[in-house]
Amino acid sequence: MKKTIGILIVCTGKYDMFLQPLLDSIDTHFFPKDEVIIYLFWDKEEYTLKLSSRMSVICIPTKHLPWPAPTLFRYRYFMEAAPKMKICEAIFYIDCDMMIVGDIGEEILGD
Numbered sequence: 033m034k035k036t037i038g039i040l041i042v043c044t045g046k047y048d049m050f051l052q053p054l055l056d057s058i059d060t061h062f063f064p065k066d067e068v069i070i071y072l073f074w075d076k077e078e079y080t081l082k083l084s085s086r087m088s089v090i091c092i093p094t095k096h097l098p099w100p101a102p103t104l105f106r107y108r109y110f111m112e113a114a115p116k117m118k119i120c121e122a123i124f125y126i127d128c129d130m131m132i133v134g135d136i137g138e139e140i141l142g143d
Contacts, residue, residue, distance in 0.1 A: 035066040035138070038120035042106050043128040044075040044096035050129045052081060057131040059084045063138070069120060073109050090116060 039058065043051050051072075058068060068087045073094040081089060092113050097105070106125070117123055122141055126132075 035063065035121045036069060036119055037063045037066050038069050038071055038117050038123040040071045040073070040106075040110055040123065040125045041128050042073045042094065042102050042109065044073070044094055044102055047128045048074070048076065048079075054126065054128060054131055055081060055083065055087070057133065058126075059087055061132040061135050063136065065137070071113060071117060071123075073106075073113070092116075 039062070041051070041054070055070065058070075062068065066086070070087065070089045071092060072089050073092045075094055075096040079091075083089065092109070094102075094109055096102075110125075
């Protein structure tokens, strides 16, 4: 049965240069048979992202702050946006400057 998987990504300031490669790697390797909703915490007014039909983005406006503030406040951001995430069977956080390099599926969900 198809699942809805949420991914939280904080991407403000110059980190936007890492976003499309991360999204491409998620599409290729992360729960490839399921729907993926990206909860994107960022500071951009407009964006153009290439997404497959199984992926969608919910943008949550987030002011850019100098490092290390974004990492220190990330759980506050997540809690404020939590009501939007109730449709997901599982939620994961991924740093914007990371990539998924191998297949990941429901084996990581446990019993």
